[in-house]
Amino acid sequence: MITKIMTRAFIAVLIPAVWCSLMQRALADEVRPATPDHPHIVLPRVTSPPTLADFAGMKPVGAIAQQMIHAEGFTARVPVDDVPASEFTQVYMGYDSVNLYAVFLCFDSQPRAMRARLTTRDDIFSDDSITFQIDTFHDQQRAYSVGVNPAGIQGDGVWVEGTGWDLSFDTLYKSDVERNPQGYIALLSIPFRSLRFPTGSSQHWGLLLNRYIARTTEDTFWPRYSTRLQGRLNQMAEMEIPEKITAGRNLQMIPYTTFSTSHELDQRNLPAAMFDNRNLQVRPGIDDAKAVLHDKLVLDFTVNPDFSQVESDDPQVQVNQRFELFFPEKRHFFIENASYFNSPIQLLFTRRIEKPDAGVRLTGKLGSYGLGFLAADDRAPGEILPDADPNSGKHALFSIARVTRDFGPQSFVGFMFAHRSFGPRENEDAALDATWKINPNWRAIGQGILSWTQDLGLPRTRGEGFYAGIFRDGSHLSAQSEYKSFSPTFSADSGFVPRVDIRNTASQVQYRFLVQDRKLVNWGPTANNTITWDHSGTLLEYWNSPGLIFNFRKATLIQTWVKEGATYLRPIDFPGLPSVQRYDLRGKTTKMVNSTAVGGGVAEMLNRLVPLLTELEVSTHWDVITGGNDFFEITKAFHNALHGGDYHLTKQVQEIFMMYNEQNRQRMRFDEDLVVIHDPQPAALINARDIGTAHWIWRCHIDLSNPNLEVWGFLRPMIEKFDAAIFSSQSFARTLPIPQYLFYPCIDPLSEKNKDLDDGIVQRVCDDFGIDRSRPIVTQVSRFDRLKDPVGVVQAYKLAKKYVDCQLVLAGGGASDDPEGAAVLQEVTEAVGDDPDIVVLNLPPWCALEINALQRASTLIVQKSLREGFGLTVTEALWKGKPTIASAVGGIPNQVIHKLTGALVHSVEGCAYQIRYLLTHPDFARRLGKNGHEHVKENFLMTTNVKRWLLLFRIMLQKNNP
Numbered sequence: 001m002i003t004k005i006m007t008r009a010f011i012a013v014l015i016p017a018v019w020c021s022l023m024q025r026a027l028a029d030e031v032r033p034a035t036p037d038h039p040h041i042v043l044p045r046v047t048s049p050p051t052l053a054d055f056a057g058m059k060p061v062g063a064i065a066q067q068m069i070h071a072e073g074f075t076a077r078v079p080v081d082d083v084p085a086s087e088f089t090q091v092y093m094g095y096d097s098v099n100l101y102a103v104f105l106c107f108d109s110q111p112r113a114m115r116a117r118l119t120t121r122d123d124i125f126s127d128d129s130i131t132f133q134i135d136t137f138h139d140q141q142r143a144y145s146v147g148v149n150p151a152g153i154q155g156d157g158v159w160v161e162g163t164g165w166d167l168s169f170d171t172l173y174k175s176d177v178e179r180n181p182q183g184y185i186a187l188l189s190i191p192f193r194s195l196r197f198p199t200g201s202s203q204h205w206g207l208l209l210n211r212y213i214a215r216t217t218e219d220t221f222w223p224r225y226s227t228r229l230q231g232r233l234n235q236m237a238e239m240e241i242p243e244k245i246t247a248g249r250n251l252q253m254i255p256y257t258t259f260s261t262s263h264e265l266d267q268r269n270l271p272a273a274m275f276d277n278r279n280l281q282v283r284p285g286i287d288d289a290k291a292v293l294h295d296k297l298v299l300d301f302t303v304n305p306d307f308s309q310v311e312s313d314d315p316q317v318q319v320n321q322r323f324e325l326f327f328p329e330k331r332h333f334f335i336e337n338a339s340y341f342n343s344p345i346q347l348l349f350t351r352r353i354e355k356p357d358a359g360v361r362l363t364g365k366l367g368s369y370g371l372g373f374l375a376a377d378d379r380a381p382g383e384i385l386p387d388a389d390p391n392s393g394k395h396a397l398f399s400i401a402r403v404t405r406d407f408g409p410q411s412f413v414g415f416m417f418a419h420r421s422f423g424p425r426e427n428e429d430a431a432l433d434a435t436w437k438i439n440p441n442w443r444a445i446g447q448g449i450l451s452w453t454q455d456l457g458l459p460r461t462r463g464e465g466f467y468a469g470i471f472r473d474g475s476h477l478s479a480q481s482e483y484k485s486f487s488p489t490f491s492a493d494s495g496f497v498p499r500v501d502i503r504n505t506a507s508q509v510q511y512r513f514l515v516q517d518r519k520l521v522n523w524g525p526t527a528n529n530t531i532t533w534d535h536s537g538t539l540l541e542y543w544n545s546p547g548l549i550f551n552f553r554k555a556t557l558i559q560t561w562v563k564e565g566a567t568y569l570r571p572i573d574f575p576g577l578p579s580v581q582r583y584d585l586r587g588k589t590t591k592m593v594n595s596t597a598v599g600g601g602v603a604e605m606l607n608r609l610v611p612l613l614t615e616l617e618v619s620t621h622w623d624v625i626t627g628g629n630d631f632f633e634i635t636k637a638f639h640n641a642l643h644g645g646d647y648h649l650t651k652q653v654q655e656i657f658m659m660y661n662e663q664n665r666q667r668m669r670f671d672e673d674l675v676v677i678h679d680p681q682p683a684a685l686i687n688a689r690d691i692g693t694a695h696w697i698w699r700c701h702i703d704l705s706n707p708n709l710e711v712w713g714f715l716r717p718m719i720e721k722f723d724a725a726i727f728s729s730q731s732f733a734r735t736l737p738i739p740q741y742l743f744y745p746c747i748d749p750l751s752e753k754n755k756d757l758d759d760g761i762v763q764r765v766c767d768d769f770g771i772d773r774s775r776p777i778v779t780q781v782s783r784f785d786r787l788k789d790p791v792g793v794v795q796a797y798k799l800a801k802k803y804v805d806c807q808l809v810l811a812g813g814g815a816s817d818d819p820e821g822a823a824v825l826q827e828v829t830e831a832v833g834d835d836p837d838i839v840v841l842n843l844p845p846w847c848a849l850e851i852n853a854l855q856r857a858s859t860l861i862v863q864k865s866l867r868e869g870f871g872l873t874v875t876e877a878l879w880k881g882k883p884t885i886a887s888a889v890g891g892i893p894n895q896v897i898h899k900l901t902g903a904l905v906h907s908v909e910g911c912a913y914q915i916r917y918l919l920t921h922p923d924f925a926r927r928l929g930k931n932g933h934e935h936v937k938e939n940f941l942m943t944t945n946v947k948r949w950l951l952l953f954r955i956m957l958q959k960n961n962p
Helices: 002-021 024-031 052-058 063-067 601-615 629-642 651-667 683-690 709-719 759-768 790-800 821-832 848-857 872-879 908-920 922-939 942-958
Strands: 040-042 069-072 075-078 089-095 099-107 129-135 142-148 154-160 164-166 174-180 183-191 203-213 218-222 237-241 251-266 274-293 297-303 358-366 369-378 396-408 411-422 425-437 442-454 461-472 477-486 502-511 520-533 539-552 556-561 564-569 581-583 589-594 619-624 674-678 695-699 724-727 740-742 777-781 807-812 838-842 860-863 884-887 903-905
Touching: 040 069, 052 063, 052 099, 052 174, 052 183, 063 089, 089 203, 089 218, 099 129, 099 203, 129 154, 129 183, 142 174, 142 183, 142 203, 251 922, 369 411, 581 942, 589 601, 601 619, 601 872, 601 942, 629 651, 629 709, 651 683, 674 683, 674 942, 683 695, 683 709, 695 942, 724 942, 759 848, 777 790, 777 848, 777 872, 790 807, 790 821, 790 908, 807 848, 821 838, 848 872, 860 872, 860 908, 872 884, 872 922, 884 908, 884 922, 903 908, 908 922
Parallel strands: 040 237, 589 619, 589 674, 674 695, 695 724, 724 740, 777 807, 777 860, 807 838, 860 884, 884 903
Antiparallel strands: 069 089, 075 218, 089 099, 099 183, 129 142, 129 203, 142 154, 154 164, 174 183, 203 218, 203 237, 251 274, 274 297, 297 358, 358 369, 369 396, 396 411, 411 425, 425 442, 442 461, 461 477, 477 502, 502 520, 520 539, 539 556, 539 564, 564 581
């Protein structure tokens, strides 16, 4: 099978490549500039720093300006390659003993149309902007880039040839910008001490000047930087500084001292968790200290770092949890010269070093040798282990070495060694790699790795990793092909290799016909292919995707493609599978059926689940059953009875239930591949399964641990006709002759009810409802339902208020399938009486934002249910980091772990006690809220639920498709 698929992939990629290569005239024109232009300029020394006044009126009028050399004649690279820029640009350059200077005169025929935002650093590159790019070692490997937009916002980074931009680099330089009716002037002053360069009597650096014009999407350069050639740094001009320069003594340090007291829950020895009380602690340290040696080597060290000032990670949504997510490094100690540790396979991922006590790093360039050395410890692995573990409190140790040797323009060989040890586990990786610039258009990369791992007294194992890639860039033909292989025993504990036991090929080819008229720039065919299989020969994934691309001016792109392929799942990755299964739900259809479109947790979940499944190419329809008041009174009684309430089931009740289900069966169509029936209300629709061949699943959201036997006896024969049943807790499951699965309900963290809110919105909602945020707020959010016990919440609040000042908010509403709501609301109103500190809100279903704001404004959240299926309002409260008090019923204990993620109660008095305790122990309450948020993050988010649904669909469909 793999041979057949590889043949198809080979044909899919090779035919366009061969066809493109036969375009002799176009390719001959493309290769015509076999070597790039390399202008040579000699920078003059200026007698004093230039200012904007020296260029008043967009002219070099000052004496200092007259001393500077200038460049002009910018050409565009995109949207149209190698044509003169539409706007005129001049750059004046010079230097003194301290700084390098560049003054950009950016003329603009429509200055009011310039785009210049007051944004964050490094977020300027979609604005009008200028950058000054210099390859200080002139080795065509990496270059500094500093720039600014017309609003004065800076952007800097490092360009690594073959990898691209690294914007984590931040250096110190001055910029000054002035806008005027002719355009804008930008002055850059770049201290030599912010750069690393070789020692010598003179300097020869690569230089590339860039101006981006947002209005026309022109990326313009001096000298010419063309798409006809591969690479950026090989197309730079040569800039000479004709005398010896030095950065001088260059020492930098970021010291800190913190003062803290803590009262934390130590969870290492679960279930016997204990509080760890620490009085005033003084913690000095150095986040990063660096010394620049001979202007070209950087010695960094850190001692007891804190790193708390580092910005947080950008959020990522994870659907497929088999593979680790990549988060970029943002800590100062690890950032500068990080590219010296780069290799095709990432053997150093510094986020593995979570909490170092000490670390030292040496990076830089000595002649044709690039050097990178790192040694550090990490106390994090030992901190999470219980005291009884022999490795508790111990540190992991890291040692990394990387050496490269240039052997030609943009060509080098490299060696890397990585070592990590912690307790009984020790891992070592040794690698050789090479990058070869074959000609101006072609580049080849290869790497081989051996790994050795010893763990828990087991025999030492060896693994192998391999990478090979070849790349071609040009204005007409671009192509690349890559191969990766990691053996089952390969391990890179210091690096980032999220998947082993694979072989993978990936190829891409694109041909562009250059039109370059007023609208269309180029167009052409493209083909992509990837194949992955394991080392036993089992196919895991393949995709072929031919298409057409039309590239227009002003950053407009139209792309059409056809995608063909599949993913295969192995039992080793998904234990529920009996054998390797093809995962392909495209073209399959699913129907979800429940009893209400609004109100209640089931409707909320389906509102988010259905569009997500559809986006994942599983066409999903959602139907809601209809019925009269008599039907919903019966189903409400069934709901209460299945939760353990008393109920006498009459023949008339059974007939009414079956009649309405039959009416809905006749109204609906069941021609989908999968039908999911939610809860008892539509359970009798199973009688429609004889019409088609769909697989039927019963999703039960309520607590069946102690059901009324009459009602359960009536429903059970219907449930046994389904192909599978899903429950929200293990304790809810019943003895049934069909497979049963455990699915926790979930929330969507990006929905209106759960997304982060600006405090101004929270304050506005509280003001609208007359809630005083200066006093503690206790809130319960739920339908006005006797099983939610809102009257009990009022009683608990009144008991607690005898000891602590607080307010109570009861925010709820009704559901279309719950006829008791109005009566329960009346009971609540009577229980509240004339207490001015109780706010009762009967909110419509579309008030998700208001519910979100109320929960975020609350000091405590209560969910005092008498019976509960799962309680998504508990999940929502925990997600918002709120201390939560909830009854120990149904699925709530799966969420609220007593004294760890919240407080469980069994009575009105217990609820009152916990309200009083948490309001008087805010540190403990905050710890519960933090733990609760992490618990939801790991177990109860929509992304995890989607994965479970997709896997179950695959299992069900496979039953008739071996």
